[in-house]
Amino acid sequence: xxxxxxxxxxxxxxxxxxxxxxxxxxxxxxxxxxxxxxxxxxxxxxxxxxxxxxxxxxxxxxxxxxxxxxxxxxxxxxxxxxxxxxxxxxxxxxxxxxxxxxxxxxxxxxxxxxxxxxxxxxxxxxxxxxxxxxxxxxxxxxxxxxxxxxxxxxxxxxxxxxxxxxxxxxxxxxxxxxxxxxx
Amino acid sequence: xxxxxxxxxxxxxxxxxxxxxxxxxxxxxxxxxxxxxxxxxxxxxxxxxxxxxxxxxxxxxxxxxxxxxxxxxxxxxxxxxxxxxxxxxxxxxxxxxxxxxxxxxxxxxxxxxxxxxxxxxxxxxxxxxxxxxxxxxxxxxxxxxxxxxxxxxxxxxxxxxxxxxxxxxxxxxxxxxxxxxxxxxxxxxxxxxxxxxxxxxxxxxxxxxxxxxxxxxxxxxxxxxxxxxxxxxxxxxxxxxxxxxxxxxxxxxxxxxxxxxxxxxxxxxxxxxxxxxxxxxxxxxxxxxxxxxxxxxxxx
Numbered sequence: 462x463x464x465x466x467x468x469x470x471x472x473x474x475x476x477x478x479x480x481x482x483x484x485x486x487x488x489x490x491x492x493x494x495x496x497x498x499x500x501x502x503x504x505x506x507x508x509x510x511x512x513x514x515x516x517x518x519x520x521x522x523x524x525x526x527x528x529x530x531x532x533x534x535x536x537x538x539x540x541x542x543x544x545x546x547x548x549x550x551x552x553x554x555x556x557x558x559x560x561x562x563x564x565x566x567x568x569x570x571x572x573x574x575x576x577x578x579x580x581x582x583x584x585x586x587x588x589x590x591x592x593x594x595x596x597x598x599x600x601x602x603x604x605x606x607x608x609x610x611x612x613x614x615x616x617x618x619x620x621x622x623x624x625x626x627x628x629x630x631x632x633x634x635x636x637x638x639x640x641x642x643x644x
Numbered sequence: 645x646x647x648x649x650x651x652x653x654x655x656x657x658x659x660x661x662x663x664x665x666x667x668x669x670x671x672x673x674x675x676x677x678x679x680x681x682x683x684x685x686x687x688x689x690x691x692x693x694x695x696x697x698x699x700x701x702x703x704x705x706x707x708x709x710x711x712x713x714x715x716x717x718x719x720x721x722x723x724x725x726x727x728x729x730x731x732x733x734x735x736x737x738x739x740x741x742x743x744x745x746x747x748x749x750x751x752x753x754x755x756x757x758x759x760x761x762x763x764x765x766x767x768x769x770x771x772x773x774x775x776x777x778x779x780x781x782x783x784x785x786x787x788x789x790x791x792x793x794x795x796x797x798x799x800x801x802x803x804x805x806x807x808x809x810x811x812x813x814x815x816x817x818x819x820x821x822x823x824x825x826x827x828x829x830x831x832x833x834x835x836x837x838x839x840x841x842x843x844x845x846x847x848x849x850x851x852x853x854x855x856x857x858x859x860x861x862x863x864x865x866x867x868x869x870x871x872x873x874x875x876x877x878x879x880x881x882x883x884x885x886x887x888x889x890x891x892x893x894x895x896x897x898x899x900x901x902x903x904x905x906x907x908x909x910x911x912x913x914x915x916x917x918x919x920x921x922x923x924x925x926x927x928x929x930x931x932x933x934x935x936x937x938x939x940x941x942x943x944x
Contacts, residue, residue, distance in 0.1 A: 485673060505942045510674040521670045527683065532943040533936050534704030539891075542687050543859040548821060551683075621860065623892060643673070 482567065482642070484603045485512040489638030491524060495629040502536065502628065504529040511638055513603065518562030520577065522555040522636075544618050545584050553583040557590075565596050567642075572597045577607065583616040594636070603640040608633065683773035688780055688818040689826070691896045692739060692747075692764075693930055694852035695866040695885035696904050696912055700782040700816035700826050702766050703741035703749075706938030711737040711751075712931045713907045720923030728926060735907035740937070744769075753788075753908050755915075760908040762786035770817060784812040784828075788910040805836035810909035812850070824854040830868065832913045841876035848882075848913045854889070862889040864900070868913055875914060883916040898930040 489509030495502045510523040526547040531537040541547040557579010559565070565573045575594045580587050594607030610631050613620065620628045689699035692709065703709045717731030725731065732754070739749025739762075747764040768781040788808050794801045809832065816826035828850035837844055852866040868883040887900025903918040903925055905911070918924025 483670070483673065487674070487678065503943070510678070512670045512674050514670065519670060521674060523671075523674055525681070527681075530940050530942055532939050533934070534707050535934050538686050538704075623860075 482515045483512060484515065484567075484640035484642050486510070486638050486640045489522070489636070489640075492635040492637075493529070493632050494635070495632045497627055497629045499627040502531070504531045504537070504540070506530070509636075509638065511605070511640065513559065513605065513640055515562055515565060515567050515603075518559040520555070520557055520559055520579065522553075524553040526551060526553060544613075544620075550583075550585045553581075555579055555581050555590075557581075559596070565598070567598050567601065567603065570598050570600065575605070575607075581611075583611070584618050586616045588615050601642055603642075605636065605638050605640060607636040610634070680774040682771050682775045685770040685772075685780070685818050688770065688816050688824045689852070689854050689864075690862060690889045690891060691898060691930065691932055693898065694826065694854070695864050695887040695898065695900045695930075696883065696902055696907060696928070697828070697850055697852065697866055697868060697885075697909065698764070698782075698784050698812060698814065699852060700766075700780045700814045702745075702747035702764050702782070703739050704934070705741045705744050706936060706940070707741050708935045708937050709737075709739045709749075710933045710935070711735075711739065711749075713737065713928065714930075715902070715905060715907065715926040715928035717926065718918060718923065719925045719927065733905055733907065733926070751908060753906070753911075755906050755908075755911055756790035756792050758788050758790040758908060758911070760786055760788040760910070762909075779815055779817040782812075782814040782816070784810070784814060784909070786810045786909050788908050802836075808832060808834040808910040808914070810913065812909065814850075822856040826850075826852045828852070830909070830913055832910050834910070834914060838877040843874040846874045846914055847871050860891045863887070864889060864898070868904075868916070870913065870916070878915070879917050880914060881916055881919060883912050884920055895931060895933050900928050900930075901925050902928055 487510045488507055489511045491506045491509050493504050506524060506529045508525060508528040511521065513520045526545050527541055529540065531540065557577060560576045560578050573596045575596045577594055578591045581590045592607055592609040594605060597604040610633050612631050614630065689701050691699060692701050692703060693699055713735040715733040717725055717728030719727050721728050735751050735753045737749055737751035739747060741747045745766045749762055751760045753760065763785050765783045767783055768777055770780045771777045789806045810830060812828045812830045814826055814828040816824065818824045830848040830850050832846045834844055848868050848870050850868045854862050854864050856862040864887045866885040870880060870882045883902065883904035885900050885902035885904060887898050890897045903920050904916045905918065905926060906915050
């Protein structure tokens with residue numbers, strides 16, 4: 462009986478160890494961009510934490526809002542103080558899945574389409590999203606890319622009337638990150 | 645019996661822990677070994693001035709601020725003078741943020757054709773996270789030189805007689821999201837004073853507060869308490885200012901009422917003679933426009 466239990470335990474440990482094929486980064490890049498007739502707004506964040514478990518497709522992002530850098534200091538201050546309220550909501554997160562992860566072979570170099578689905582949380586508001594991206598495998602590393610648009614109003618980010626001509630209601634998000642395999 | 649339960653128990657415990665592990669696994673993985681970051685407080689005050697006096701804020705690094713300050717005449721001058729609208733006291737200023745801790749600027753004041761130049765050092769920055777600092781400490785130093793004609797050109801006049809200096813230690817704290825407060829002990833040295841009864845070294849205690857009423861509008865109050873008995877030749881008094889900050893994208897608009905006629909630190913402390921109770925109040929505004937001179941790395 463004891464041996465059986467031990468055997469189970471070992472099997473379980475082995476299987477869980479064999480199953481976890483996680484790729485992570487802590488220096489992922491997210492850019493956001495919006496253009497209106499009056500003003501172009503662009504910001505970069507190079508400290509995005511992201512993880513992908515290729516055995517399950519589980520995917521996660523943690524984005525520290527204060528790490529976004531803008532061309533204009535005043536814009537950055539407004540972004541944090543007035544729009545995303547970084548003190549109240551320090552992170553934006555994504556928790557979801559690459560639904561077609563089975564099509565991705567991390568042992569073979571190549572570019573694969575990735576269908577991503579999950580919960581995107583910005584400014585304390587969660588929305589279910591479904592976007593397309595790509596996964597490029599290069600020598601055991603994953604280069605994940607995606608470009609999509611979000612509507613600020615979906616995340617309760619208000620644009621006051623006085624500057625509504627300067628700020629576009631929709632923002633383009635570009636994700637680009639190289640994930641390393643976790644040993 | 646005991647022997648049979650134990651393995652099952654262990655097994656189910658293991659399963660349970662594994663399932664919990666799987667959910668939080670990624671989050672923990674991403675959060676482990678990340679150094680906590682220093683979270684600096686931003687916008688303790690919205691502008692580099694609370695109202696007429698300096699705030700603890702420096703111009704953002706690599707940014708040039710053009711600051712136009714304007715005071716009308718006194719409200720109590722009556723309709724004949726359109727309640728002060730016919731007069732103006734102006735300061736044109738430029739200031740620049742060289743680093744996160746060093747700012748400097750120059751200004752030209754119409755009051756006695758005074759030029760002023762200043763340095764502003766941010767010594768401590770309020771922060772939380774990896775470094776906890778309860779307040780911001782800024783040291784301000786300025787020199788003012790008035791350039792109007794000598795009142796008595798026949799006697800021997802020295803250039804140094806035109807100069808005066810101000811030093812301030814500005815201690816500020818932002819309490820939550822809406823309220824900020826600063827205390828600024830101020831020392832002014834005037835090289836040449838009108839009479840022997842006037843002190844050359846003058847002390848004042850400044851205080852400023854900001855209360856944010858909406859995302860873009862804040863109410864400010866500022867007081868420079870002149871310690872009595874230092875200035876005898878003119879009825880110098882403390883300076884009280886009340887104002888509103890309105891943010892509009894690239895600029896901050898400040899509109900206020902004050903009894904301080906001057907717009908440089910030296911004259912705010914030593915040459916404020918108007919009294920609120922007598923209606924010696926000036927309507928004024930500051931308009932600032934910010935220009936990014938050195939862009940952050942990413943955008944070069």
